[in-house]
Amino acid sequence: MKNKNNLNVNSVEVVSIDFDPNIIEVENKSKRTIQKEKYENDLLNIEIKRNEKEQKIIITRSWFKRLWMNLMLSCFLKVSIKKVKINHFFYLRHVKRVKNKTLKMSGDVWYKRIWTNVSGYTFLFIMLIVMLFPFYWMIITSFKDYSEIDSGVKxxxxxxxxxxxxxxxxxxYLDSNNQTKSIPFYRFFTNSLFIALMSTGFSLIVSVIAGFAIYNWRTKFNYVFMIIMFSIMMVPGEALILGRYWIAVKMQWKNNLLALVVPFIGNVxxxxxxxxxxxxxxxxxxxxxxxDGLSSFQYFVKIALPAVSATILTSFIISFIESWNSVLWPITIMDQDSNWRTIPMMLYxxxxxxGDVNPEIFKAQDPINVKMAASIMAILPMIIVFIVFNKWIINGLTKRDVGGSSKG
Structure with a gap:
């Protein structure tokens, strides 16, 4: 009997089963999880391609080619993100529904969000009116006739x-030949443009070299130097005018072009x-x-400068606007009959x-419309510069060109 049982046991055929854990894992995943992974993978692929294109832009030497590649990168990102949103429409709709349901459960109902948005936008709209009203008043006043700006007229x-x-x-008035202290308007404009470009160019050269020196040659005095820089930034520019004036007079720069250029070169x-x-x-x-065998100078020219191009452009614009709008220093160091007078001096x-100065031209005692017209002509170039380069200014102030840790 014992042998018979052993025979039956031995006669049982053992069948091996191949176990694949990946199949079980896929089966256990829900439909939403798979959709989420596909969506995240698509976004990751876009980010990888974006990084590759940005690296190519950095190492490209041609300025025109970099501009074209940046344009193509922007188009690629817009098209790719739009395509991902279309391909994953149902998943994104599900995520939005879950988000709204969660907000509703937490007490963040729709009417509360509406009240928050309305109050926030109302405050922003009021602040916008407060800031834009002076510009609006200046514009409409410049187009008024003398009969509308008299003291007795509402x-x-x-x-x-x-x-x-x-x-x-x-x-x-500015172009009239009988005004001995007057120069044509275009001369005011060209003076301001030339002085701003000169001072900004030299300031940018000094700033780039000094900034790279602080970054590259690190010593124990760098911290002290940065404290000194911040301390100088805290001092208002008006407090330095007396010292600047004394130095300019001692160097015989009064009524000289150098007096309008040199003080703006060292921009902290x-x-x-x-x-x-x-x-x-x-x-x-x-x-x-x-x-790769590059020296510090070659690294500075070939790698560092292209990498911080956005910040260089931002520094250029900031220095240019500061030099263009400078009024207190020019009227201090320049006489009213100088040929190097700028647009802010003209406004002053x-x-x-x-109206008593030239009653043949001005038909009002206080020609406020003429003053507003001159103000518009003075600020118009800076408004255009800000509108055109607004994106670059913000990127240069908030975004670093090449990411990664600077330690090591």
Whole structure:
């Protein structure tokens, strides 16, 4: 009997089963989990391609080619993200529904969100009106006739008769030959443009070199130097005018072009901005450059400068606007009959203008419309510069060009 049982046991055929854990794992995954993974993978692929394209842009030497590649990168990102949203429409709709349901359960109902949005946008709208109203008033006043700006006439928010008389009289007064202290308007403009470009160019050279020196040659005195820089930034510029004036007079720069250019070369803020941009570079870039046999100067020219191009452009714009808008220093160091007078000096002279100066041109005791017209002509170039380069200014102040840790 015992042998018979053993025979039956031995006669049982053992069948081996191949076990694949991946199949069980896929089966256990829900439909939403799979959709989420596909969505995240698509976003990851876009990010990888974006990084590859940005690296190619950094190492490209041609400025025009970099501009074209940046444009293509923007188009690629917009098209790719739009395509991902279309392909994963149902998953994103599900995520939105879950989010709304969660907000509702937490007490964040729709009418509370509406009240928050309405109150927030109302506050922003009021602040927008407060900030834009002076510009609006300046514009409409410049188009008013002399009969609408007399002292006994009630001010209106809209001109009764639109006219360019104020602009015409402003140019006539500045271009008139009988004004011995006057120079043409285009001369004011070219003076401001030339001085701003000169001072900004030299300031940018000094700022870039100084910022790279602070980043590259690190010593125990760097911390002390940064404290000194911040301390200088805390001092208002008006407090330094007396010292600047004394130095300029001793160097015989009064009524000289150098007096309007040299004081703006050492801009502490742009030096700090450039040093911070260089500190944002990945230290591995410098190590790789040394391995490839590049010197510090070659690394500075071929790698560091292209990497911080956005910050360089931002520093240029900030320095240019600061030099263009400078009024206190020019009227201090320049006489009213100087040939190097700038547009802010022209505004300063016109602000004290009355109808008694030239009654043949100005038909009002206080030609406020002429003053507003001159103000618009003065700020118009800076408004255009800000509108065109607004994106680059924000990126240069908030975004580092090449990510990664600067330690190492």
């Amino acid at each position: 001010e209106t928010l809209w001109p009764k008769h639109w006219t360019l008389t104020a602009y015409k009289d402003m140019f006539t 803020f742009t030096i700090y901005l450039m040093s911070n941009a260089f500190y944002g570079l990945n230290r591995d870039l410098k190590r790789a450059a040394k391995i 002279a016109l602000m004290n203008l009355t």
